[in-house]
Every structure is written in structure tokens, then in C-alpha cells.
Amino acid sequence: MPQRGELFGTGKFGKSDINTHLVGxxxxxxxxxxxxxxxxxxxKFHLIVSQINLPKDYGGIIIKPKKTLTSRNLKHKKIDGYTKFEFEWPDFNKRYEVYATDADKLATFKLLNRAFMxxxxxxxxxxxxxxxxxxVYLYWELQSFPMFDYRIMMKILLKACRELKL
Structure with missing residues (x-):
């Protein structure tokens, strides 16, 4: 399990688990x-995650909703080396928080555009x-039957691939 970043940074061997893994x-x-x-x-804390490997290194970027629909935070923790950024897009700033390790790499990240967000x-x-x-990891709290969530996440992942021009 990766040890860097926010998503897996608090995971522990023997305590955390990755299951029902599909690879392609x-x-x-x-x-x-x-x-x-x-x-x-x-x-209690389970997520559905999709990930894709990119040909380019973007350092560390976190784009997270401020709260879930149930008005609670998604177990985020503060990570050293990340800076909070805001954009000239008021609706986006109301909905999401953005953190990154490098402002230049954040500026070139193709998923951070109005249409995709x-x-x-x-x-x-x-x-x-x-x-x-x-x-790139896209994730959210498991909502219903996993196969339904997998279908939605696969659709999002394919759209992300098109946005990233892969």
C-alpha cells in the first residue's frame, strides 16, 4: 500500500485492506x-477507488469536497509539504478544497478544469x-452495492482518461 499522500498516508499494514481489485x-x-x-x-471507513498511471509526474495534488452529502469530512488529515490553493471560480471554491506540493504542476493538471469538475x-x-x-486516484465513500459503484467509477475513470488525453 502506498505510504505517501492523504488517501493511503494513514493506512497501516495488517489494519487496512484493499479488496475486490480489478486491473486492466x-x-x-x-x-x-x-x-x-x-x-x-x-x-467503518471504506472507499471505492479508481487509479490510473500517467506518463508525467505531478508531485502531490489533492482535490477534495469540503464535506460529504451527510455533512461530515472524509477523514482527511493535514499533510506536510502541501499548500492550499483557491481559484477564480467561486462555485468551485465553495465545493472543493485544493492542496498541492507544486503550483506549476497543479496549473498543468488537466482534470482541474470547469467542464470535468x-x-x-x-x-x-x-x-x-x-x-x-x-x-491519479479518484475515490468516494462506498454508497451502495459495490458493482453499481464500480460502474459509475469506471465511467468517470474513462472520462478522466479522455480529459488527460491518454
Whole structure:
């Protein structure tokens, strides 16, 4: 399990778990879908995660909703080395918080555009994006039957691939 970033940074071997893992390729890029249990013994904090490996390193980027639909935070923690950014887009700033390790790399991240972020918000307002080096993670709290969530997440992942021009 990765140790960097916010999503997996608090995970622990023997306590956290990745399950129901699907692996494949899309236009020669590795993509994965899985469930992540922060604490596999309580199953209180479980996410559905999709990830894609990119040809470019973006450092660290976190784009997360300010709150879930149930008005609680998504177990985020403060990470050293990340700076908070705001944009000239008031609706976006009301809905999301953005943190990054490098402002220049954040500026070139192709998923951070009005069309894609509006699509993401309209599809499910609870989806978060994290980039760790060259890996993009899209995730949200497991909502219903996993296969239904997998279908939605796969649709989002394919749209993200098109936005990233992969």
C-alpha cells in the first residue's frame, strides 16, 4: 500500500485492506478499481477507488469536497509539504478544497478544469481526486452495492482518461 499522500498516508499494514481489485489497461495505461478499507476490522471507513498511471509526474495534488452529502469530512488529515490553493471560480471554491506540493504542476493538471469538475460534481459531489507522483486516484465513500459503484467509477475513470488525453 502506498505510504505517501492523504488517501493511503494513514493506512497501516495488517489494519487496512484493499479488496475486490480489478486491473486492466486503457490505451496502454494501467487502470485499477478496488475497495479500500482504512480499518478492515470495523469497516467503518471504506472507499471505492479508481487509479490510473500517467506518463508525467505531478508531485502531490489533492482535490477534495469540503464535506460529504451527510455533512461530515472524509477523514482527511493535514499533510506536510502541501499548500492550499483557491481559484477564480467561486462555485468551485465553495465545493472543493485544493492542496498541492507544486503550483506549476497543479496549473498543468488537466482534470482541474470547469467542464470535468462540473461533470464530477454533477455525477457525485463526494468524489475526491488525489495525485501522488504519476498516479491519479479518484475515490468516494462506498454508497451502495459495490458493482453499481464500480460502474459509475469506471465511467468517470474513462472520462478522466479522455480529459488527460491518454
Amino acid at each position: 489497461t486503457y490505451r496502454d495505461h494501467l487502470i485499477q478499481l478496488y475497495m479500500y478499507y482504512y480499518d478492515m476490522y470495523s469497516y 462540473s461533470y464530477l460534481y454533477d455525477t457525485d459531489a463526494n468524489i475526491a481526486i488525489e495525485v501522488t507522483d504519476n498516479v
